[in-house]
Amino acid sequence: MKYLDEYRDPAMAHDLIERIKDLSASINRKTRFMEVCGSHTVAIYKAGIKSLFPNLDLISGPGCPVCVTSSRDIDQIIRLAELPGIIVATFGDMIRVPGTTSSLQDEISRGAKVSVVYSPLDALEIARENQAKKVVFLAVGFETTAPTIAATILQAEREGVRNFSILSYHKLIPPAMKALLAEDEVRIDGFLCPGHVSAIIGSTPYEFIPKEYHIPAVIAGFEPLDILQALFMLLMQIKENRPAVEIQYSRVVRPEGNPGAMKKLWQVFQPADATWRGLGVIPESGLVLRQEFAHYDASLQFDLSVEERADPPGCQCGQVLKGLQRPTDCPLFGRVCNPQQPIGPCMVSSEGSCAAAYKYGRS
């Protein structure tokens, strides 16, 4: 397929791997790079890149939107599903995430109405078809997803659909990177920045990384050659001591991102503090609906108050999301916790580090 096969060329990959090995060996210490995108996590495991380089430590960060959703938010979602007259519309990954006492899947077996959708527009369609019900879409995702939900809300407004609303659990990536860098225990020598978040926000929001923390950041694509080239670019920056934001995935990411999509995003949402699993509250790292669109805010329409409870006992998702532990370091990994019976969200989502480590079997 076009734009895929040429980025999987085995001969070029082989040459690049050799170059990366030489380059990383010439830097006199072990280098730690973090990817902050679930699709990168999966791509890295799948291509077997994780364990290729003895001098490179590739760690996963908080790049899976479902995984970073807090236990309290999951409990709120369960609470919503229990209410009469509600249809919950969601991306598939949310269905099996365990809350404190149940999951959406458990609620379905108790009679809750939950629809898995591929696009927020499908949720709007369900609202049009079920006028007597209230359809609530679970808005989980990063900057790639937020504009699609903003556009759907603008569409709902144009059509005057009133039985549609959202729970906004959106998260923003650059504030999370900033919070990670500010933590003393986390050591990162460079970031592999998410390709499709950057397709929307562009490269400028990452400028603080080289400026304030003097480490490189490279926006990467998702094919094996993309990731290898991005690793090479990160190492070159370290070798030549010139930390900067560079775009490897330049066939899709422009420095200015997608200004039209950003305009829609900010027309509908405004930044707000948000709670991340493992990372706690990060200032201005979430999105809430602006006052003009408050009638689409399900959290204002329904009583979703839940008790504050801890994350599942023994689950190391929080540490995994910060890159402080590998999935295989978790005592529950593979035995008690597996994709059939997940304990934490990192084992549920197809983009979660634990699910990827389990599926591709490499640490």
Added chain:
Amino acid sequence: MCIAVPCQIVAIHDSTAIVEVGGVRKEAWLDLLTEAKVGDYVIVHAGYAIQKVDAENAEQTLRLLREMLEREGDNQ
């Protein structure tokens, strides 16, 4: 949630495109990429086209990468 696979636009009606990838056709909304044209390759996320794939840039990146690897090969 994210399909990283570039899809080609084969038709556009109002703000909806028909895109094709690997012989499969589906709809993609163009509200976030109003400048997209028939023939363009686009990235589709949650039903919306979010960015165009720049054909010239794609070729150039690969060419530069190939040149770099060859150059290094000669040095060894």
